Amino acid sequence: MTATTTGLPARVAEGASGDRAGRRDLRAAASRVLLANWTGASTVPSHTLYPHQWSWDSAFIAVGLARLSPRRAQRELETLLGAQWDDGRIPHIVFNPAVPHEAYFPSPDFWRSSTAGAAHGAPSDIETSGIVQPPVHALAAWLVHESDPETSGRRGFLERVYPRLTAWHGYLHSNRDLGGHGLASVLHPWEPGMDNSPCWDLPLERVDPAPATTFRRADLTHGDAADRPTDLDYGRYVRLATDYRDRGYTDAGTRHAFVVEDPGFNAFLIASEHALAAIALTLGQDPGPHRRRARALTTALVARLWHAEAGLFLCHDLRTDTPIAEKSVTGLLPLLVPDLPAPVVRALLRTASGEHFGLGSTTALAPSYDLRGHSFDSSRYWRGPAWFNINWAVERGLRQHGALTRADDLRQTILATSGASGFAEYVDPRTGRARGTTDFSWTAAVVLDLLARTEEPGEGADR
Template sequence: MKKTLQQKAEHILDSNFKTEGEFTIPCENLYPFQWFWDSGLIAIGFAHYDMQKAEKEIKTLLKAQWSNGFIPHIIFHTETDSYFPGANFHRSDLHPESNPKYKSTGMTQPPVTGFVLKEIYRISEDKGATLKFIESQIDKVYDNHRYFYENRDPQNEGLVYIYHNWESGTDNSPIWDDIWKTMNPPEYDFERRDTTHVDPEERPSKREYDHYLHIIEIAKANNYNDEKIAELSPFLVQDPLFNAMLIKSNESLIELYKLIGGHENKIKQLKKWQQKSITSFNDKLFDEELGAYVHYDLRNERALKHLSSSSFAPLFANIPDTEKAETMVKVMMEKFGNENQYLCASFDPTSERFNPKKYWRGPVWVNLNWMLYNGLKQYGFNDIAERVKTDTITIIENNGFYEYFDSRKEMHKDNKAGYGGNNFSWTAALLIDLLNE
């Protein structure tokens, strides 16, 4: 079983790898470009059997970095009208420091590259050669972190903001409903392409897209200037998943710089960021009442009190102390872990906003499960970690390599509980890592 599953996963990654551009698409039709956090997680899978492709993936991503350290969430390597909104809508050229060689968005995504480099090093059988590759790229990742702390932390708390729900990676999470209530964007006239590839029931609504486009229009009107965005964007959020990925990546950069040697100033700066970030993260984002981490709406100065898979992602970044971790895991098992559910739904299954079929409003995602599995193990919750791993392998084995999966076990009886894009790259990549763990 393991061998066949792994062979299928490798075949998917190889098929989605674009040799002419040296990057991997998330899947055919639905996502025809290079995505920031997808690429990082895909590289982890490649590292197990084709280190050259893993390195190319990271290299191509970092080539599109802007001169201020920013890494865009989509890089439009090819011309195609099969995706909306495309390069001509986003107009990254409006920013004076955008990359003139690569069309992209003016948004970013969870900064996974730091810990991805560490994972590649862990997997590598030729540590010397891999460290050499890391040495050639690591300063670009450091510059990306510097960009966040210098441009996305207006209150100097060590917590960075996202200005668009797409930056969170959890695009249509019910958490954002609270923000949409504070907005009334115009009705935009546009033609979506995602719903021609997958069932509209599995995707965000047209009205949600109006909100998404409105936020981008405000950013564009201000040439993607971070200061102006912090002042004017109706969406300004400190996201526990996003900040946890940054903190985890800081930790990894510190370890890698120590291995490389001779980067004392950068290590010192990373440690400074770490200390401030982790302190603020625990003080501001941990909700005692809910027993887990929540998002903070910086624009309206209030906590968004909802549980999601992002609430538990800080386990992966070693952020909570033992007591907090125990509380979080207890809450997770009570709310998300009953015997009729696969771990871990992307949103609280006990909430009226829960929708186990609709993108980030309830389905299980393999990338969050992979983080959760590794986080639980770090804190010694080995039995629950094992359940997350087994659940993940089971749903892929039964349904195929989909983008996301129904969290309700009853829906898996006919093996049709996989949704969104099929032959999805990070599902394949992270399964390979779980199988070889």
């Protein structure tokens, strides 16, 4: 594999897992990224491209921060949860009032959360967006606790976050089961996190784009247009967000142009329900409701979104009540679910290393989209590049289901590629070439977590 370097020491770029000095230097470099991106109460993904707090970014960041400063990791999540709406939703952006509006679009004056979201209990003193992102937060909170149970217990961390995380899941189970099949639905391509995935192309065709004159793309100031969504796609994103805002951010009882059941979003929800069960048990509360929800979600996930002929979980368009045939890495994320049927797990493992994703054979890291797909693009946002947080999740899923050697190989590749790319936002899945911005927070964060787990007992491969 070839990869670009950005002035990092060679042994950092290599991330040599067998070399203690290389691991130390990689850890130091990743730590510097998180320290530089810390704002005092939370961490920005990137000071240039993403200068506010993002929901699922903060969850991954907290997991890595826990290896650097458990107190700071706890504060990361608590700051995010401090912007939670009364209906339980955790908004996908919490805006920093010190950042000029022109630095990012859509800015607070677009979302108007404190007024447009008032009926659903949006904070009056904090501006946020009105949509959500994948529910990784309870899993992150549990991993933060596990990294230093003593500090967590002394500070009452779990006691403080547990009610908020339970309310967040309650919102998803009640307000977002728009199909009535027991799965959470997403209402905007930004909500499942894989913003520009080809999975959304067909559902977006029925959305009339907002005129280009009505929005300003601050992302192109700091990012290469070849790496970013097209103006047409962006216009459709703006239209969907505008319509949702103008309906007061109401979920049920209104018609949405984009309504999709996404397997990755629901896999994170299941993993986080299991985490809530562990948190409840630690706090002396009943874990039963969370375990029952996790089982029900798992049953619904397999029944609704598993497609044996594809060897993959597929997204489902609720507007047309049809599966979306595009093969995305979101369909591999149910490896995070511990109780999948064995035939499903075996098929997912074959698909991960097969011709569509090539993990461990033709690709260094799992691509975000089908290598053989008609829309594959190795550089454009979520249409092919590999993302480090997603590969962290895949690594975790492989390990959970006993594919230990493959998990070890992926872990080492994540470490090597992250250092070589300058902690890139995402990379070409075949070459490791950096795309997007560099010094990206969740890339550095998952590196810190993987390095720490490399040294923990029981994490080695089945050699």
